[in-house]
Amino acid sequence: MKESIKQLRTWASQAKPPNASMYRRAKSMERALNRIKRLEKPRLDAKKMNMELGEGKRVSNRVIEMENVAKGYDYLLFENVNMLIRRGEHVAIIGDNGAGKSTLLKIILGITSVDEGSIKTATNLKVGYLSQHEFESDNNDTLLNTIREKVNVSEGQARHILANFMFYGKDVFRKVKDLSGGEKIRLRWAQIVNTDYNLLVLDEPTNHLDIEAKETIEDALLDYKGSVIAVSHDRYFLNKLFNTTYLLKDEKLERFEGNYDYIKAKGFL
Known part of the structure; x- marks a missing residue:
């Protein structure tokens, strides 16, 4: 599967113009391969x-x-x-x-x-x-309050959302303006x-x-x-x-x- 993914990316970049649909197919195959790898060997959670x-x-x-x-x-x-x-x-x-x-x-x-x-x-x-x-540069809201208000979720859900975007622990209490x-x-x-x-x-x-x-x-x-x-x-x-x-x-x-x-x-x- 790795070779197929590599070939699709090559074709996509060499097409005139470069072909976004081929990029999508390659990415879909890559995700499927990653799912298989996770099943075979769970990896540690990375900050991304x-x-x-x-x-x-x-x-x-x-x-x-x-x-x-x-x-x-x-x-x-x-x-x-x-x-x-x-x-x-x-x-x-x-x-x-x-x-x-x-x-x-x-x-x-x-x-x-x-x-x-x-x-x-x-x-x-x-x-x-x-x-x-x-x-706004003078926004005094915290990240936690911003997500809770904009997305209408609980504090726990807001923390989970923020963690998905690399805001962890005390980060959620930082002010948007900072x-x-x-x-x-x-x-x-x-x-x-x-x-x-x-x-x-x-x-x-x-x-x-x-x-x-x-x-x-x-x-x-x-x-x-x-x-x-x-x-x-x-x-x-x-x-x-x-x-x-x-x-x-x-x-x-x-x-x-x-x-x-x-x-x-x-x-x-």
């Missing part, structure tokens, strides 16, 4: 993130639909933007800093209004949002994983995280059956997870059936 994303309630096929959307402030950010996100589709949005990627996400979330055009969302859509500016950037991202992921969302909107979801934490998130997203819209500057993350990419450039949004490296190779970046 443990996460599995629930799909949430099923929604209609057309999850997000934008038509001729325009937005600007003192200057135009973008216009004539059209976007269709289908159920279960995972897409990335890329572009230069200041192009309006985060603003586009906020329009999808209903946080920011459009200047022109329209946006429709599926009925029963439940959105999990992870921002690159997660949590966390590092990576710790805040882990705390937000702890909330997202324990709420059933059918759309994840992710703004730089792997920022400040170590390699193991990034890999855990990547694996969970590869298995996730809901829809994902992600903004990231992490090329490895983009190439591994997304075969559909929107490029926001020169005030326009264009859809490509390919990942970051595919678009770059075509000369659009």
